[in-house]
Amino acid sequence: MESAIGVLVTQFKAYAGSDGSSDTLSRDEFHRLVTSEIHNFIKNAADPAATDQLMSSLDKNNDGELNFLEFWQLIGHLASQ
Amino acid sequence: MESAIGVLVTQFKAYAGSDGSSDTLSRDEFHRLVTSEIHNFIKNAADPAATDQLMSSLDKNNDGELNFLEFWQLIGHLASQ
Numbered sequence: 512m513e514s515a516i517g518v519l520v521t522q523f524k525a526y527a528g529s530d531g532s533s534d535t536l537s538r539d540e541f542h543r544l545v546t547s548e549i550h551n552f553i554k555n556a557a558d559p560a561a562t563d564q565l566m567s568s569l570d571k572n573n574d575g576e577l578n579f580l581e582f583w584q585l586i587g588h589l590a591s592q
Numbered sequence: 593m594e595s596a597i598g599v600l601v602t603q604f605k606a607y608a609g610s611d612g613s614s615d616t617l618s619r620d621e622f623h624r625l626v627t628s629e630i631h632n633f634i635k636n637a638a639d640p641a642a643t644d645q646l647m648s649s650l651d652k653n654n655d656g657e658l659n660f661l662e663f664w665q666l667i668g669h670l671a672s673q
Contacts, residue, residue, distance in 0.1 A: 516630075
């Protein structure tokens with residue numbers, strides 16, 4: 512279980528680190544992560560409008576970036592479905 | 593990333609299914625999961641009093657059981673440290 516958690520943290524950081532703030536996901540980074548890593552879990556993963564809408568619903572403080580805990584909420588809700 | 597998520601869900605269910613309600617963790621199940629699976633992430637994991645206290649802080653609806661999303665919150669907070 513610890514190694515699976517480690518994989519998720521490492522992958523989040525890899526995507527979050529590609530532009531701008533290295534510990535949050537921008538819209539582009541989120542879109543890349545969704546299409547590459549969790550496309551089977553998300554309807555219309557390839558549609559940028561759909562991932563933008565999803566991101567807006569997760570971005571509680573509305574700063575255009577997802578931090579790790581905001582992202583973690585999404586994974587938890589997907590995983591519990 | 594999907595396979596790592598799958599591991600966490602499967603492991604949660606394996607521990608949750610050992611007694612009583614099969615989709616929540618009782619105190620005993622939570623203690624077993626913590627000591628076996630995430631002991632490196634949690635201080636005093638082997639101390640039942642410490643895991644009981646941790647469980648109480650996570651059990652928002654105070655029913656003596658942890659559901660998946662309550663458990664997921666814990667992992668997210670541990671992972672983001």
